[in-house]
Amino acid sequence: MSVNAETQQSSSQGLAAADKRDDGEHALWGGDMAESYIKRSGGCNPPLADKLIDLVRTLLPPPDKPLSILDNGCGPAIMTSQCLKHPAIANHHNLHISAVDIGKDFVASNRSLIASHPEWNQDGKVIDTAVEDACNLSFGDKTFDASFTALAIFAFPNPAKAARELYRTLKPGGVTAASMFKGGGWQPVFYETESIIRPGKEHTAVPLLDQWKPKGKLEQMLKESGFVDVIEGEASAMAWWDSAEEAAANLTDTVKMLVGDAWSATEKGRMAEEMANVIRRGGGGVVHDGDQVGFEVLVWMAVGRR
Ligand SMILES: C[S@@+](CC[C@H](N)C(=O)[O-])C[C@H]1O[C@@H](n2cnc3c(N)ncnc32)[C@H](O)[C@@H]1O
DSSP, X not given: OOOOOOOOOXXXXXXXXXXXXXXXXXXXXXXXXXXXXXXXXXXXXXXXXXXXXXXXXXGSOOXXXXXXXXXXXXXXXXXXXXXXXXXXXXXXXXXXXXXXXXXXXXXXXXHHHHHTOGGGGOXXXXXXXXXXXXXXXXXXXXXXXXXXXXXXXXGSSOHHHHHHHHHHHEXXXXXXXXXXXXXXXXXXXXXXXXXHHSTTSOOBOOHHHHTTOSTTHHHHHHHHTTOEEEEEEEEEEEEEESSHHHHHHHHHHHHHHHHGGGSOHHHHHHHHHHHHHHHHTTOTTOEEETTEEEEEEEEEEEEEEO
């Protein structure tokens, strides 16, 4: 994996704390998120999941041996779905994938997804989903041969504890793979939009994401949890939408939640329209391909062994 120099976003204003819903669910990950997630993320997650699988494929038990996988902070089970399409995993006759997430809405949606794929639970394969807190997994010690934490570590309240849980639940010799946003994505579009709506004001900080941008943070976290042979590198994928309006509508849904009270209602009301203008003229790193608009999402990927 190649490694680039890292740039830090300047920021001053604090991000409003992500709300909890009345039922205790995290507002960022509840509601219609399970249905809208793929659209919101412009389809970049499946190719990134494939890259994470490629990083560990040679470290997995051979196809004639059992393979037990944890899809940690699974969201809408994209990692699990991609595992089931990947020959390095799907060819295992004795395969168990546990797709787990703190979000009840995601898990409910994953149950429907699994029910709609009866072939997933045939011929020795068991694919299941459950509500689990990544910082306090209910699985026993040394359960899994492999675990994936795709684009989720930033969302955990205690990432270091979550990493120790990954170590605890892996079998000796097992492999863990984690990915985390490092740059690009919607933030440059957001900041260009912000400069128009809030001229002269400093950019709204997004500490939830910004703290993971420095090179080596993911690697260090895995090493501190006991993992060995840890390597970190970078990967990228494009996020695409069918029009500037569609991109802006999907991005503003997420961004409005992240800025919280840092933006006034009037400022938030202008976000979709101004963001569509930025996207239309190719600002913020946006590229056009026919009617489609997109941008590159950069991520860190790290792999370690227990
Ligand atoms: C950006 S999504 C990533 C989803 C998916 N892994 C993917 O590849 O797109 C972050 C996920 O972390 C989950 N999450 C947040 N806090 C969690 C926790 N404490 N335990 C487990 N999952 C958590 C959220 O519900 C959400 O599904």
